[in-house]
Amino acid sequence: MSLLIIRLLVFVVLFWAGLRLYRMYRQWKLGQEHSEHGEPTERKAQNMVRCAYCDLHLPEDDAIRHEALTFCCNEHQQHFLEEGPRK
Ligand SMILES: [Zn+2]
CATH class of the missing domain: 1.20.5 (Single alpha-helices involved in coiled-coils or other helix-helix interfaces)
Structure with a gap:
């Protein structure tokens, strides 16, 4: 048992x-x-790009593209096109 x-x-x-x-x-x-x-x-x-105006690094998906350049916001795209790169 x-x-x-x-x-x-x-x-x-x-x-x-x-x-x-x-x-x-x-x-x-x-x-x-x-x-x-x-x-x-x-x-x-994780693919990062650089803002051509203020050198800020941000994800490619969040960036604003203008020809070969990338920007962090519309404002910086406008500044860059009007005044060129920030000194
Ligand atoms: Zn910027």
Whole structure:
């Protein structure tokens, strides 16, 4: 009788350990897939450009483009076009 209980306990423990390992493996795999997909967008967001008027560095997405030049705001684009680079 006691042998049967021990066998049952061993079976339950092995099943529980296997389930935990399977879950850990799945989470690890999900994390790997996420980091692979996440990297290119992060790199793109970190692309910095310089304002031609005040030398401020800002993300490319936030910058105002004028031909080959980039500006931090409309005001600085106007100043640059009217007066040239700030001295
Ligand atoms: Zn500026």
